[in-house]
Amino acid sequence: MSHLVQMAFACDLTRVVLLGVAQPFDDLFGYTSGNWGTTDSHDLIHKTSYGNAGTLKSNVDAMNAVTKLHQVECDQFTAMLDLLRQVPESDGSTLLDHTIVLWCSQIGEHGHDLDYLPWIVGGGSAAGFKPGRYLKYPRTNGKGAPHNNLFVSIAQAMGLQTNTFGNASVCTGPLDRLRV
Secondary structure, three states: OHHHHHHHHHOOOOOOOOOOOOOOOHHHOOOOOOHHHOOOHHHHHHHOOOOOOOOOOOOHHHHHHHHHHHHHHHHHHHHHHHHHHOOEOOOOOEOHHHOEEEEEOOOOOOOOOOOOOOEEEEEOHHHOEOOOOOOOOOOEOOEOOOHHHHHHHHHHHOOOOOOOOOOOOOOOOOOOOOEO
16 A cells, blocks of 8 residues: 555645555564453553553563564554655655655554554655654643644645644644744
8 A cells, every 4th residue: 555655646646645554464563363361452452551451561472562563563654654755856855755644543552542642743844844853742731732733733734724623622723843
């Protein structure tokens, strides 16, 4: 699918893609359904949670399998970035410079908790995104910036004049420091 995305972007067939990364085959990350009393890899992720449901959080082998799963997903993300980087643009930049790639997950901390949910933005330097940084936004009452604000920043980078995305009651506008 990544190669198809690369070609569709390169010939300007589309400008937006939602690429869902399927769960990798178990043998890619050392998990077999049923290991450690789990039903599948989704169950494994929940059972390695640091919260109360994390009955396997101190099982080194189970934790290593989840770490390997995330490494496989990261490899797929970087492969997509590399494919976009290979396509030259007429201004001397690459397709990656003109593309905003967002990697997000429903997994914040081995569960569906939205606190401390990592979001990674790749590319987009032609739209003002500066790569190679780690940005941490302040937390208020235990909550970080709403992810709606990230979507506002991306929409504005694509030329849309908006200060809200989704539920306006939780969206406070674009993220500061994201674009330079």
